Amino acid sequence: MSSNPDNIPPPLFRSWNQLYIFVIAVLLVQIILYYFITEYLK
Amino acid sequence: MSYIDWTVMLGTLLFITGYGAWKTRGSKNIQSYLLGDNQSKWWVVGLSVMATQASAITFLSTPGQAYEDGMRFIQFYFGLPLAMVIICVVFIPLFYRLKVYTAYEFLENRFDRKTRILTACLFLLQRGLAAGITIYAPAIILSQILGWSLNFTVIFIGVLVIFYTVVGGTKAVNQTHKQQMAVIFAGMFIALGILLWKLSEFATFTESMMVAGKMGKMNIIDLKFDLSNRYNIWSGLIGGLFLQLAYFGTDQSQVSRYLSGQSVAASRTGLLFNGMLKIPMQFIILFTGVLVFVFFQFHTAPVYFNSVALEKTRTLKTEELAALENEHLQLSQTKKTEVLELIDGYSNQDAQWIDEKRHNLQLHLSQEKDLRQRTHELVSSVNPDLEKKDSDYIFVHFVMNFLPIGIVGLLLAVIFSAAMSSTSAELNALASTTTVDIYKRNFRAEASDQHYVRVSKLFTALFGVAAVVFALIASLFENLIQAVNILGSLFYGTILGVFITAFFLKKITGTSVFLAAVITEIFIILIFMAGHFEWVLIKGEVFKIEYLWLNLIGCFLVMLIALLFQTTIGNRRNTVTG
Numbered sequence: 001m002s003s004n005p006d007n008i009p010p011p012l013f014r015s016w017n018q019l020y021i022f023v024i025a026v027l028l029v030q031i032i033l034y035y036f037i038t039e040y041l042k
Numbered sequence: 043m044s045y046i047d048w049t050v051m052l053g054t055l056l057f058i059t060g061y062g063a064w065k066t067r068g069s070k071n072i073q074s075y076l077l078g079d080n081q082s083k084w085w086v087v088g089l090s091v092m093a094t095q096a097s098a099i100t101f102l103s104t105p106g107q108a109y110e111d112g113m114r115f116i117q118f119y120f121g122l123p124l125a126m127v128i129i130c131v132v133f134i135p136l137f138y139r140l141k142v143y144t145a146y147e148f149l150e151n152r153f154d155r156k157t158r159i160l161t162a163c164l165f166l167l168q169r170g171l172a173a174g175i176t177i178y179a180p181a182i183i184l185s186q187i188l189g190w191s192l193n194f195t196v197i198f199i200g201v202l203v204i205f206y207t208v209v210g211g212t213k214a215v216n217q218t219h220k221q222q223m224a225v226i227f228a229g230m231f232i233a234l235g236i237l238l239w240k241l242s243e244f245a246t247f248t249e250s251m252m253v254a255g256k257m258g259k260m261n262i263i264d265l266k267f268d269l270s271n272r273y274n275i276w277s278g279l280i281g282g283l284f285l286q287l288a289y290f291g292t293d294q295s296q297v298s299r300y301l302s303g304q305s306v307a308a309s310r311t312g313l314l315f316n317g318m319l320k321i322p323m324q325f326i327i328l329f330t331g332v333l334v335f336v337f338f339q340f341h342t343a344p345v346y347f348n349s350v351a352l353e354k355t356r357t358l359k360t361e362e363l364a365a366l367e368n369e370h371l372q373l374s375q376t377k378k379t380e381v382l383e384l385i386d387g388y389s390n391q392d393a394q395w396i397d398e399k400r401h402n403l404q405l406h407l408s409q410e411k412d413l414r415q416r417t418h419e420l421v422s423s424v425n426p427d428l429e430k431k432d433s434d435y436i437f438v439h440f441v442m443n444f445l446p447i448g449i450v451g452l453l454l455a456v457i458f459s460a461a462m463s464s465t466s467a468e469l470n471a472l473a474s475t476t477t478v479d480i481y482k483r484n485f486r487a488e489a490s491d492q493h494y495v496r497v498s499k500l501f502t503a504l505f506g507v508a509a510v511v512f513a514l515i516a517s518l519f520e521n522l523i524q525a526v527n528i529l530g531s532l533f534y535g536t537i538l539g540v541f542i543t544a545f546f547l548k549k550i551t552g553t554s555v556f557l558a559a560v561i562t563e564i565f566i567i568l569i570f571m572a573g574h575f576e577w578v579l580i581k582g583e584v585f586k587i588e589y590l591w592l593n594l595i596g597c598f599l600v601m602l603i604a605l606l607f608q609t610t611i612g613n614r615r616n617t618v619t620g
Contacts, residue, residue, distance in 0.1 A: 006305035006306055006307060007307045007310075008307055009307065010307075016130070016131075016310065019314060020127045023123050023127055023317050024123065026123070027120065027123040027124070027317075027321070031275070034116070034263050035263045035265075037260060037262055038260060038261060041256070041260040042255060
């Protein structure tokens with residue numbers, strides 16, 4: 001659907017898949033960060 | 043409360059409501075009234091989706107939950123970004139291609155009319171009840187804080203929301219969401235900033251974090267898999283994924299938010315924006331609650347946070363309450379000394395000392411818990427209609443007693459704005475589902491656009507009045523935010539199961555999925571009741587499945603039973619025709 005002018009992903013991302021991976025990566029980074037905070041402050 | 047606070051609070055609320063209604067008045071056709079002419083940019087979609095989910099309960103209940111239970115509630119949201127991605131890939135392209143007004147329209151296209159009506163009715167039932175709670179929950183707390191009667195507070199919120207939602211429909215909901223989110227973000231960051239500034243008198247930021255951690259409040263991640271543990275990473279990632287998938291993918295109050303986007307790209311980007319921002323936003327709200335907890339290690343907290351109920355108890359049970367308060371004061375002073383010594387130990391890097399202090403503090407916390415429980419029993423004996431916990435009053439107690447003039451008004455505007463933002467989206471969705479899926483489909487298929495706009499306005503007003511009436515007669519249980527989530531989880535699994543079957547099990551037909559949905563819904567309600575009323579004992583332990591898992595179970599049961607029915611019905615038909 002990326003070729004549809006109504007469906008162009010935001011700048012910085014070449015495709016929607018790239019943006020989806022970015023969102024999941026942000027989630028993973030947060031989980032890892034929170035895990036270390038939990039362990040460090042226990 | 044000072045005149046400045048009243049002016050800030052009422053000025054903010056009346057401006058948002060009045061401007062929203064004026065700017066979006068005069069929708070002439072149903073496309074404009076229910077889908078906002080598909081004009082919303084991606085960031086409006088994102089803010090609107092966030093505003094719909096963030097109810098007043100989020101700001102009243104969540105910090106209190108962190109105060110009592112620590113940060114672990116954040117795991118509930120871990121499934122959300124994954125759900126956003128799945129909705130962008132699977133749901134949005136289909137909804138756009140079929141040009142639907144509601145999510146349930148798609149189901150008639152895929153299955154049949156009865157399946158569409160069943161899911162629409164399940165939605166109307168659970169969201170109709172939830173709309174009452176989203177008004178009632180903040181009203182009960184705000185009424186006590188402001189000295190208003192509960193009924194007046196419910197009617198005040200209800201009338202404002204009904205007014206602009208009826209006048210402007212989806213456009214008004216989106217328009218007001220922008221300003222409501224601006225107020226919410228501003229209030230949230232200002233409260234956090236002031237809290238950190240006030241704490242700096244006693245401890246640095248790192249020391250405050252350390253105190254919270256040693257007292258068990260920085261328990262953000264729990265890796266242990268346990269079905270009866272409400273919040274751990276697995277219930278959040280798996281159960282949470284299914285709950286959020288059902289909420290954002292099949293709940294019309296959210297579907298109508300992103301269907302108002304100006305393009306597929308705007309809807310997708312808005313949802314992904316929510317996927318990235320939601321967890322940090324919840325982190326900040328929970329962290330505010332944890333910092334309030336640390337703050338009350340240096341200042342004496344009241345023995346009970348519901349001050350109105352406490353004062354009533356003081357007049358009727360003076361001596362008993364005085365004894366409890368005295369005990370609490372002594373305990374608070376001991377705790378404060380231990381906390382200051384813990385900070386000393388941390389500065390000197392004395393691990394053994396830190397460990398000893400941590401042990402002592404944990405002991406004091408359990409003594410405090412016991413003391414607060416005894417106080418609760420005393421307060422309940424005087425106030426029979428009291429909620430089970432006072433944790434929903436913690437944050438608002440801090441706001442009213444420790445924040446400066448002007449900011450108190452802003453924070454109260456935040457709570458009212460959040461109440462109105464979620465309620466308006468709910469009323470708008472209830473009206474659009476009733477108009478499109480029930481009225482237009484079953485009673486009046488051919489009528490003018492003006493007629494459907496009038497009917498939609500009427501349904502919006504009727505659902506608004508029903509929510510207000512429900513809020514006027516409702517009673518509470520345990521914790522407000524959980525009440526809404528539990529209610530959702532009883533129905534969402536089934537609705538999501540129907541949608542997932544529609545998307546991925548191409549051979550399943552309408553009758554199979556309809557029967558599967560009915561059976562699953564009965565089963566899910568039975569599972570919940572078995573746990574809630576402790577009907578079943580297994581090896582001496584109560585059989586209980588926490589509510590987040592019900593979404594997953596419901597979804598898979600619908601798919602499984604539909605497959606079984608399809609095999610049986612399909613085989614029988616083959617035998618008859620063969």
